[in-house]
Amino acid sequence: MSSRVFKLKAGPMFRYLVPIFLIYIFTIILPLMLSIYFSLLNESGTKFAGLDNYLALVKDRDFWYSFKNNLIIVLFCVLGQVGIAFILASLFMSKILKFSRLHRSSIFLPVVLAPVVAGYLWSLIYNYRLGLLNRFLNLMDIPSILWLDEPKYVIYAVSIPLIWKYIGLYLIIFLAGMQNISKDVLEAADIDGASWLQKTVYVIFPLLKNVIRVALILCISGTMKVFDHIYVMTGGGPGTSSMVMAQYAFNNAFTMGKLSYGSTISIGMMILSAVTIFAISKLINAGGNK
Structure with a gap:
């Protein structure tokens, strides 16, 4: 009887899953298979080239430079997005920050903006002549800076919009995790006279390790494929100073x-992203098991 009931329930359930599987196949699996296929062709796409494109990719300095830029942005985003979000969530939970609903709404607002819109907005902020940032520096008698045209500044300049945009996402994740912490534990810390910092470091942080792991993996995986706002702000320039892997693949494939080589870069980007996420996950797990 139970098996019959299971079959009756499973039938409609799988029917609802079919459209999801079809969407996944056409948006993920099929493009991936096509990328692998094109990566094995020569430059004109008429002959099978084997692993020639991959051998060229390994020797491509611009590709490795773009990978380095991705890692720099990942580092800044981990510290900025996850780090700042955790501190803010702790301040909200401790009720040190007043008007928490207003603050949470304003911090989360950038998350709903399209990356292209965020890119245009920060391009205006960084504008050499009319940008708010340089206007503020001028008020302190500091000369204007070419934020998006100076190679030594640009990679850091394009990282800030990413941090600003996604702090709200991780803030919500951490707040949800902190709200599941037993109030008795937090009240016991208050009774023992623990300060906000002590309670955050010695009580909240250890209890949120699993949530922090998930946030770190989401942050790293999302940042490794960053493209939209950098394309809008700098197009990878000046030169290749802000070039990331997705931008490099786009330039080769469409510009x-x-x-075929653009497809090879995409596959290389996927492999390096997977290796980076796997390595970080192993480090996080090793640190959590100590």
């Missing part, structure tokens, strides 16, 4: 018409 220079090297579809």
Whole structure:
């Protein structure tokens, strides 16, 4: 009887899952298979080239430079997005910050903005002549800076919009995790005279380790594929100073018409992203098991 009931319930359930599987196949699996196929062709796309494109990719300095830029942005975003969000969530839970609903709404607002919109907005903020940032520096008698045209500043300048945009996402994740912490534990810390900092470091942080792991993996995986706002703000320039892997793949595939090599870069980007996430996950797990 139970098996029959299971079959009756499973039938409609799988029917509802079919559209999801079809969408996944056409948006993820099929493009991936096509990328692998094109990466094995020569530059004109007429002959099978084997692993020639991959061998060229390994020797491509611009690709490794763009990977380095991705890692720099990942580091800044981990510290900025996850770090600042955790501190803010702790301040909200301790009720040190007043008007928490207003603050949470204003911090979360950038999350709903499209990356292209965020890119245009920060391009205006960084504008050399009319940007708010340089206007503020001028008030303190500091000369204007070419934020998006100076190679030594640009990679850091394009990282800040990413931090600003996604702090709200991780703030909500951490607040949800902190609200599941037993009030008895927090009240016991208050009775023992623990300060906000002591309670955050010695009580909240250890109890949120699993949530922090998830947030770190989400942050790293999202940042490794960053493209939109950098394309809008700098296009990877000046030169290759702010070039990231997704931008490099786009330039080769659609600007220079090297579809096969652009596909190879995409596959290389996927492999390096997976290796980076796997390595970080192992480090986090090793640290959590100590």
